[in-house]
Amino acid sequence: MGKLIVKPGMINEGEGGKVRLLWFIDRVLMLLAFPAVFSLVAEYGFYLSPSQSLFIQSLDFSILWIFALGGLLRLLLISDRVSYLRSHWPDILIMLLILTFLIFPAQITAVMHSFLPGLLPGAIAKIYIVITQILLLLALVPPALRYSQRIMTFNLQPALLIIMSFLIFIVLGTLLLLMPKASVSGSMPLIDALFMSTSAICVTGLVVVDTATELTVFGQAVIMVLMQLGGLGIMTMTTFFAYMLGSGSGLKQYATLQSLLGEESLGRIRSTVIHVIVFAFVVEAVAAVILYYDFSTYGFSSVPEQLFFALFHSVSAFCNGGFSLWSDNLMAAEIQHSVTALVTIMFLIVIGGLGFPVITNIFMLLNYRVRSRFGLVKGEPVEAEQVDTLRLFPQKKSRKLKIRLSLHSKLVLITTSLLLSFGALGIALLEWNGALGALPVADRVFSALFHSVSARTAGFNTLDIGSFSVPSLFFLVLLMWVGASPGSTGGGIKTSTLAVAVLNISAIVSGRNRIDIFRKQVAPVTVVKAFSTVILSVFYIAFALFILLITEQFPFEELLFEVVSAVGTVGLSTGITSGLSQTGKLVIIVSMFIGRIGMLSVLGAVIRQRSFGRYAYTRENVMI
Known part of the structure; x- marks a missing residue:
């Protein structure tokens, strides 16, 4: 006990x-x-x-x-x-x-x-x-x-604890997939079990064995649980259930979750964790019910099988996993043209990719507006940023908390909307007479929108990605490289990183030395992190691609697509994943892991942290 x-x-x-x-x-x-x-x-x-x-x-x-x-x-x-x-x-x-x-x-x-x-x-x-x-x-x-x-009592950095938690479950997932009942054949090569476990826990969706036909129900259930753990964050799940069971969480655990969720305030960590888990489970359950009834016409042999299919795809979509129980992914005849199922999956992908801080912020705003409209909130207005001050000074609890969208939420929502819109437009223009050519006009538009959503780290596809032209593949590479938002179930360099980098370039070109937007100033450390993330991502992709060009015999564009798909934890593929050599599979495994954790987090965990003294050297310009 x-x-x-x-x-x-x-x-x-x-x-x-x-x-x-x-x-x-x-x-x-x-x-x-x-x-x-x-x-x-x-x-x-x-x-x-x-x-x-x-x-x-x-x-x-x-x-x-x-x-x-x-x-x-x-x-x-x-x-x-x-x-x-x-x-x-x-x-x-x-x-x-x-x-x-x-x-x-x-x-x-x-x-x-x-x-x-x-x-x-x-x-x-x-x-x-x-x-x-x-x-x-x-x-x-x-x-x-x-x-x-x-x-949590060990003297370890938060980033290292996150890495350790993912590694532990990757190993456990690998051992479970190696068991005889996990695969139809009764045995799976170690490298393939490791690949599938890493892909599931890092919510990528790249596969080297057919999830639908080569894994048993037990193996598929292992994949689903790993996706849930990896999507919501292992530390998040542990903290939630520990809280529900009456176990406390210390400052070190809150600091770790702060890194994982992207939450700025330690005081809001516990409430954020509870909101994240409850919201995720409710959304997945509702979506599973919708998919269950939509799947009723697909000819399943039993109710449990139909229910398992619905739950599996609900979890896979919300966690941006990209795994499917159809061998052809969503190209399967049963679901390829099902508007209800595909719209539900798109909704799950977008919600899961926004990031939990943004979702929490939106719900706080909606709750505030509803309560204010009916006169349920009284007192002197106080900005949302002062919420921790209210906890420190109980006498101020009677004040009305004025909730607004944070700068982070605004940047994420705007960038996500632009990427989805331009992504759909770009795919439609590039493949109108290509991969989309055989579809009716309405289906072409819908399919372009679906793949724009999916390319943002989900990895589902209703069309054969291998049939896309080289310009289209490169366009998808750009979408996959950006990925989802911080604190979400997806990977990539993140939408806010792209937004800050673009805004900083605009500020430099216009002669300003800071980023001012929505009457807020972006912190200089955020700008440094954004550019560091972009540069490290490009460097790693180039390095991994170079290794694959040496070890594999596939075309350059297909290998580039595979690497970016792994680093962005997307899961889309031109069909070369299962044909990679063992070295190639190891490169993709490492890429998926780094893409889920983040290059900065990985480097921060392995490089010793040093504190600077109370002095500063004289500044000198360097020509750029």
């Missing part, structure tokens, strides 16, 4: 025996995590004989009994049970569910029969096995989240 945290008052003085017994119980429950993980991995990752399955089921029930009895004994030994219940309520709830399941099997069977009277004994047994495994997994969640908090 989780490591025991004995707070003052939980155990009375002089009860050393209880402390030692509680310590022993805690260690036993910790060690039970190993056979529990072994059981789940064996059940879902390997093909077992009947005797082996029976042994695993017996092991599951034994682990659940020890978990439940250990948790109950721990509760009885604690003196201050009220404080313990408040801090460990998830453990208690899970313990009660486990005890109910173990003690009242006949009653649970009767409830099943009352709701589903046609259930056969074999079906009931399968449901029992599934419930057992779910409870086993639930028992592992609280301790896993609590122990993950320990990593």
Whole structure:
């Protein structure tokens, strides 16, 4: 159940025996995590004989009994049970569910029969096995989240913690995909498993094996979970569930999330994380329902399969993953001309690519305007930037918070709109009589808009990218290079980076030494970061392309497209991904990882940070 945290008052003085017994119980429950993980991995990752399955089921029930009895004994030994219940309520709830399941099997069977009277004994047994495994997994969640908090106490840079979290899950994803039940063939080459895991956790969508035909449902589910973790950010997900389970988050974790989400204020990190997760889950659920009903005409063999398809593509679109359960991606005949499904997917891509700080800002603005319209907000107006001051000075809480779109939100929204518009126009003009030539006029316009949206880091395609002309491929390269926005599920150099770079060039050309826009001045450090990001991105793309030109036999434009697609975490391809050599695949793997984390973050994690002294050298101009 989780490591025991004995707070003052939980155990009375002089009860050393209880402390030692509680310590022993805690260690036993910790060690039970190993056979529990072994059981789940064996059940879902390997093909077992009947005797082996029976042994695993017996092991599951034994682990659940020890978990439940250990948790109950721990509760009885604690003196201050009220404080313990408040801090460990998830453990208690899970313990009660486990005890109910173990003690009242006949009653649970009767409830099943009352709701589903046609259930056969074999079906009931399968449901029992599934419930057992779910409870086993639930028992592992609280301790896993609590122990993950320990990593935050290490003296590591936030960027390095983010890199470590992604690397850990890339390795775990690779191991899961290597299991016999993950692939139809029962075995997958290590390099391919590593490639698919990296592509999923970095929400890229480039594939070296067909997700639809070469992966089992278990393998596809692994890809979906990795996309969800990578899209929303592993640290974000961990912090959210830790908060929901009653575990606190320290300043180091907030600093790490600040880097991941792009949130300027540490005081708003927790609320931003909650908004991000809740918003993402709600949007994905609603979109999955829409896709489910649209998929009803596609001829699925069962309701679970149709539901899984809908949920998979909803997660893939919102997280800008680009993975599809059709071999031809969205070129498949079932979905290629479905306006409802494609519009839903485009909406998910755009929302996921805006960035969570922008989404939070928009919702705060809408909420403020609605409340103001109905007179629900009273007091003296205070700018949104002063929200942290309100927390520091409680006497000012009666003031009305005046919400406005931040400069960041305005730049992101304007740049995104321009890129989508010019992207659609450019694709339409370049491919009007080419890849779009066989479509009706309305479908040409719609398809051009779809690929403009998708090229911004999503990676879905309704047309064969390999049939695009070289100018069109280069135009898509530019869109992929820019990518999505900071704090989003996408990659690229980011829309705000492009906006700041362009504005700075405009300021220099017009003779100004600063960027003034919307009655705000862009901080000089932001300008430096923007140009550094652009330069590092170009340097890395050139380096990776040079390596591929040495190791691969494909045309220059196709290799350039592949590299930029990986660095931008887009996933579009001309069809050469599976034909790359092992060296080529490793280059793309590294490119996807760097594209998701960010070159500046990677360099900041590996280069030692130094503080400057309290002095400054004389300035001298350098000719440019």
